[in-house]
Amino acid sequence: MPDKNIEAEIQAKGLNAPRVTPADIEAAISLEWYFTAADGARSAYYAGHQDRPGDDSPLHLLTFCVLVLDNGFTVTGESACASPENFDAEIGRKIARQNAVAKIWPLLGFRLRDKLAAG
Numbered sequence: 001m002p003d004k005n006i007e008a009e010i011q012a013k014g015l016n017a018p019r020v021t022p023a024d025i026e027a028a029i030s031l032e033w034y035f036t037a038a039d040g041a042r043s044a045y046y047a048g049h050q051d052r053p054g055d056d057s058p059l060h061l062l063t064f065c066v067l068v069l070d071n072g073f074t075v076t077g078e079s080a081c082a083s084p085e086n087f088d089a090e091i092g093r094k095i096a097r098q099n100a101v102a103k104i105w106p107l108l109g110f111r112l113r114d115k116l117a118a119g
Helices: 004-012 022-028 035-046 089-118
Strands: 029-036 063-069 073-081
Touching: 022 029, 022 089, 029 035, 029 089, 035 063, 063 089, 073 089
Parallel strands: none
Antiparallel strands: 029 063, 063 073
16 A cells, blocks of 8 residues: 555645545455464364464464455465564554555556546
8 A cells, every 4th residue: 555645645736537545445345354374274284184383383473364355356465574572463464464455456456447448
């Protein structure tokens, strides 16, 4: 997502032709899911597909965000922490979400460009 300063500059310059806005991005998101790779591995373990990850597994340091868009399409974002001592679940979720949201911009831009081209 563009930083708030860029958004403010766009608005201050009166650039008001059709464009994708942060509000458009948020409106396109229907559901959000967050989990660590360890959560996924535990689920696979309970389904009988692999070994259970240990409590010290680096899988606990990898956070995923899955955003479900209004049309059912999904995008993902990830956040990996290098030092276990620095892991913070809330920060990991925020970074993973930012990375997922960054993938929505081109999708909505493409949708808007199709709409504009159809005129």
